[in-house]
Amino acid sequence: MIDWVSAILPCKHDPSKLISGLVMSFDAQGNNEWTVNKTLSVEGSYSSKIQIKSHTENQIYISGNPTKFLQGHNLFGSNDLVSIMGKFFDELLKKEELGLCPDPFQYANIKDGHYELSRVDVNETWHLNNEKEVLAWIRAVGESAYLKHRGAGQFSGDTAYFGKHSRRWALKCYSKFMEILAKGHHLPVDLQIPEMIEYARKALRIEGVTRQQELKRRSLHIASNWDIDTAEELLLEYISKLEMSDVYMLKDDVLDSLPPRLRLTYQAWLNGDDLKSVLPRPTFYRYRKQILEYGIDISTKSPKEKSNVIPLIRVLEAKPVGIPDWAYERNLVA
Secondary structure: OEEEEEEEEEOOEOHHHHOOOEEEEEOOOOOEEEEEEOOEEEEOHHHOEEEEEEEEOOEEEEEEOHHHHHHOOOOOOOOOHHHHHHHHHHHHHOOHHHOEOOOHHHHHHHHHOOOEEEEEEEEEEEEOOOHHHHHHHHHHHHHHOEEOOOEEOEEEOOEEEEOOOOOOEEEEEEEHHHHHHOOOOOOOHHHOOHHHHHHHHOEEEEEEEEEHHHHHHOOOOEHHHOOOOHHHHHHHHHHHOEEOOOOEEEOHHHHHHOOHHHHHHHHHHHOOOOHHHHOOHHHHHHHHHHHHOOOOOOOOOOOOOOOOEEEHHHHHHOOOOOOOHHHHHOOOOO
């Protein structure tokens, strides 16, 4: 799914209508050093917002989530960047207060994807059994996996990041269900239907952020170079660079059956703690013996017995779930 786009579109406009204020800098003598127009926040469906400002006399800069702007949600959506941006621009044209007046040539260029991109976020969703299993997967990958040539990721709260501050590209793994429970991300009331909630509850979301430098390297900084398969292919390529062939997690029902003390010990092992140095020697070997019955050896980084554990990579070997049929039937897709 196309989740975020920053782009410069060819479009004649009234610059005075695309300003929400000014940011100015003054030197010690009070002389103005520079002045920058603040971006204008424009509301779409269900108050979903996108940023827009004048770039040049014949260009506008936009940044935001066109899918959410059109649908009111981003649980799922199209991978067709040029199409979704074309629909998004048509919605902007309906807002006369923005003063957008593209000539026929500019309009055709936007519809055909002849404009420049500076950032594109794409994502796909994999379904696990429930939200607890999703969170267990994210914790395991966040604490144990790493990006080739870039090192370990960062695990924060319920999100795992890889290459977070890279100027080229980055990956983010998170629970979509936890996101829509967070302040500012709730589904609009009209969209809080059982099917949407259940879809989100089981959703492991993996998102790839591609920035300008990487877009140019791949010749993907021009929108028309994207086809219907580009988004998924790009994301799966990024995911393939995650090294997690030897990373496992306990199955959800097995984890629930662990006594509290063993569950804490397992989580510490999953986090990479050196349990031999933390626990008293008799306690370490007692816990090791008990947890071995579940297929995990806390003296190593890899389980001995595989029936109770899931290789993290196996989850991603399945095809992403995509857009469900009922979403089309209920007009929930732009």
